[in-house]
Amino acid sequence: MYRVGIDIGGTNVKIGILEAPSGEIVWKKEISNPQKGYQHLGRAVYDEIYGSGCIEKIEAVGIAVPGEIDRDTGTVISAFNLDFFNVPLKSEFEQLFHGISVKLCNDGEAAIIGELSCGALKGKKNAIMLTIGTGVGGGIVFEGRLFRGGHGRGSEPGHILLKYRGKKCTCGAFGCVEAYCSAKWIEEQGEKAGFEGGAKAVFEAAENGDVKAGAIISEFIDNLAAAIASIANLLDPEAVVIGGGVGCAGDFLFKPLQEAVNQKAFAGRTYEVLPSKNGNDAGFIGAALL
Ligand SMILES: [Zn+2]
The missing domain is CATH 3.30.420.40 (ATPase, nucleotide binding domain)
Known part of the structure; x- marks a missing residue:
């Protein structure tokens, strides 16, 4: 099965599909952030993942956001570089992905976990x-x-x-x-x-x-x-x-x-x-x- 990781930046959005549990990257793409609101962004990201041809095997989605998040509600409390304030990002992506589990995390935390598991901090x-x-x-x-x-x-x-x-x-x-x-x-x-x-x-x-x-x-x-x-x-x-x-x-x-x-x-x-x-x-x- 596959897991999706999405790293939302102010300029670019990085998307990767990893095999679980090996962590091997099977597909990745970088798109520019359209900066037209979270619904537009969600749609653009979903379309890319749909186009990868891997969508049937995806079991979970993780989204890294450059800002403060409420893990329980899946809300972005504030992300100044995205102009996101109280954005219900988890529910938006769960709708797009038809109920697949979606979790939010802070982008810095995501990056250090990436380095710890298979990078410079191993x-x-x-x-x-x-x-x-x-x-x-x-x-x-x-x-x-x-x-x-x-x-x-x-x-x-x-x-x-x-x-x-x-x-x-x-x-x-x-x-x-x-x-x-x-x-x-x-x-x-x-x-x-x-x-x-x-x-x-x-x-x-x-x-x-x-x-x-x-x-x-x-x-x-x-x-x-x-x-x-x-x-x-x-x-x-x-x-x-x-x-x-x-x-x-x-x-x-x-x-x-x-x-x-x-x-x-x-x-x-x-x-x-x-x-x-x-x-x-x-x-x-x-x-x-x-
Ligand atoms: Zn500051």
Whole structure:
């Protein structure tokens, strides 16, 4: 039998079909988020899965959402980058899938579960993951289990205050990690410096020696290293994994990032910073497994 994992991002939606219990990916697709409301999104995703030809063998659907969810009711309480507020996503998808069991989870939690079961965190017991795309999400594995906090709401490392009273964040607060360490921040800085093509174009230009792009990426690394060192100092993890689009940036990002994290960490400590092994697939893999 198959399980579906859907990772809804502000820009793209990643869909995967996995065989259970092996976890082997049998089909996957990435579509752009139509941003026309959750019903439109549900229909677009369902049509893709229907087109895969696997629909008859699907027994469960897991959906990863970049925001706060109510697991019991299957409602997205708030997902700022999707403009979803009190959205009944579970019932919408159950209707589309004619009663197949649908569960929601946070995208950062899904990604870290994906890495823990078959990725960069295999065998680790205490670890942190940051997923960096349009926004910044993440999750914590504590003593081998997903840490969900005192209310089941999980951690929001993207909304730790990095520069108190700084730039306004999508969540309404000022100076969050997300406001300075997201692909959106790189894109905005890039636009100001005359780059078109988003964060990827700025990374590419920096790698090719462009001075302006290089300065943007250096500032990004400095901000991100401060965020990672702060979170790691609190939890002393075996590793910090970076996922999302930014996690695919390679040595060009990870080498200086590792150095900057070690420089900023408490009293000569070092924390291993790793790229996600499942890349952009980590979210849907975790959603399907959860
Ligand atoms: Zn925020």
